[in-house]
Amino acid sequence: MQASATAQQDAPSARQQAVLDAVLGLMVEDSEQLTMDAVARRASCSKETLYKWFGDRDGLLTATVRWQASRVHAGHDAAQVLDGATLRERLQDFAVTWLEVITGPTSVALNRIAIAHAGSRKSNLGGIVLANGRFAIGERVKPVLEAGRAAGLLAFADSEAAFRTFFGLVGRDIQIRLLLGETLDLDGVGIRRDAGRAVEQFLALYGRAKPDPNHQT
Amino acid sequence: MQASATAQQDAPSARQQAVLDAVLGLMVEDSEQLTMDAVARRASCSKETLYKWFGDRDGLLTATVRWQASRVHAGHDAAQVLDGATLRERLQDFAVTWLEVITGPTSVALNRIAIAHAGSRKSNLGGIVLANGRFAIGERVKPVLEAGRAAGLLAFADSEAAFRTFFGLVGRDIQIRLLLGETLDLDGVGIRRDAGRAVEQFLALYGRAKPDPNHQT
DNA sequence: CGCGTACCGTACGGTACGGTACGCTACTTC
DNA sequence: GAAGTAGCGTACCGTACCGTACGGTACGCG
Known part of the structure; x- marks a missing residue:
């Protein structure tokens, strides 16, 4: 098993980015029901894929934080x-x-x-x-x-x-x-x-x- | 049933204060395992008593926050x-x-x-x-x-x-x-x-x- | 002494959720 | 077209935890 790009530092694929955006959406709407089932449902993917890509729940959250962070850097020269x-x-x-x-x-x-x-x-x-x-x-x-x-x-x-x-x-x-x-x-x-x-x-x-x-x- | 002092605004009894201090202790040590069982164990009381006094978990947390807040006010004249x-x-x-x-x-x-x-x-x-x-x-x-x-x-x-x-x-x-x-x-x-x-x-x-x-x- | 009350300790039910397994579809590759 | 693979949907398992019930004990009171 080539343990998933995003668990390490690599940039997430487009599909993975969509998943992470789903996580962000759920966070903003209601962080209480930020469950793996809810993420899978929102992102129209299977939980198994989530675990294959991100390892576990913490990995998914970490990838989400990194993903959001990568978007904030609008660099001024x-x-x-x-x-x-x-x-x-x-x-x-x-x-x-x-x-x-x-x-x-x-x-x-x-x-x-x-x-x-x-x-x-x-x-x-x-x-x-x-x-x-x-x-x-x-x-x-x-x-x-x-x-x-x-x-x-x-x-x-x-x-x-x-x-x-x-x-x-x-x-x-x-x-x-x-x-x-x-x-x-x-x-x-x-x-x-x-x-x-x-x-x-x-x-x-x-x-x-x-x-x-x-x-x- | 005279639903428990602390669920409302009344000041908690000495025993109840000890329970709330146990909650604070658990919060500081490891907020992850802030469970009703752990509180009951720490405070040497039964879970049934916790529920009788504070209603539910949120009631216990609310009473704890109020209790801590009541101690901060060292008034300057x-x-x-x-x-x-x-x-x-x-x-x-x-x-x-x-x-x-x-x-x-x-x-x-x-x-x-x-x-x-x-x-x-x-x-x-x-x-x-x-x-x-x-x-x-x-x-x-x-x-x-x-x-x-x-x-x-x-x-x-x-x-x-x-x-x-x-x-x-x-x-x-x-x-x-x-x-x-x-x-x-x-x-x-x-x-x-x-x-x-x-x-x-x-x-x-x-x-x-x-x-x-x-x-x- | 008998009864009620308050409370402790513990066991139990229900449920939500993290994580896994499996069947199925669609797509790529030879 | 056969084989392999990626991924979706869903069913399932184990566990943690909230909330409740029950037995047992100490104490006050008539």
Whole structure:
């Protein structure tokens, strides 16, 4: 038996992706009835195929988390030259993207599953979500911060600490409230407003020069 | 049948509190095996008693969350007169307390349970945790902020928005990382340092007068 | 002493779900 | 067209766990 592509790191086939999308759909609709039978029914495949492809239930969940993570990475290419307006714009982009991700129903459902499984030792779903969420965006934001520092626009000693402050200013209590079941309705306008406020606050804390005096709070 | 005190709002008896503490212990140790049998064994009581007292499994979990919540409220009395040093100290106290709570293993375990159940309609564990965590501390911090504004020390339009910024500066990514299974070791020193940094950043954003120029970052 | 009450320990029923086995169909390959 | 294979649908097994029932014990009370 050539134990199934997706159990390892390989990319899932189109059919397998359809199965994983079915899992995501069930997660969002009602994570309670996320059973192997339900997945097989939703994906119109047999349970035997599920087990052949993904090993066991944890393998299926892990593959689903990886699959969703692989779709989030819409990469921005770093601009080398960085003036104040560009820096603000880049930070705003990151903040908007991050808020859109964490407020999305898929992210909420996925984080709930990962958190629920984080108590047990096996099946490191929490680690995968962290690596592809919090840490992935950190690794993308920190170079921007450091470029801002190199351009004399920002002042900080530890880029990790600076990013964590940015993270807190952007997310605040939103994610925990959503995870605990509150239904915040944040539309695109609200997200952009929140992101803008966070960026202004971050620049107020870490900004060195005032690159663009005509900004709105 | 006089359906059991704890199913309603009444305070649990001493014996019932022991049962709820057993539940908390099991949650912290291994939330996977949080079964009615395990609770009965741990608490040295019969399952029949559990069902008589708490109705069903959700009732037991709800009573446990309420029980834990009832222990967190160590009330600070508000000081009426507020100078800069006192304001900073009060905020520091809140930040330290909050960080101690969310980094504690009981809080992590409880939040995991509540988040896992937040997907389903019945048994509003998430709402209870939110009400006694995030919103309870908000209701205690906002009067302090408003007193600070009344004393001319702070400037903000919306105390809720100001508190949410404070919340974000204090918590940053700590709670989500803990919930997702990362083991951050924050001792008392680290917590106080984090809290101090958050307070200074908050005052830098919202402070009006500079009450004490000799502070360390 | 007899009775009711409260509770412990344990055994049992029902069920849901993870995982496996098997029959069948359709498609590829020689 | 025969053989092999991938995969669907379904039936099945074992087990874990929720919820209940039952026997046994201690204690208060008339």
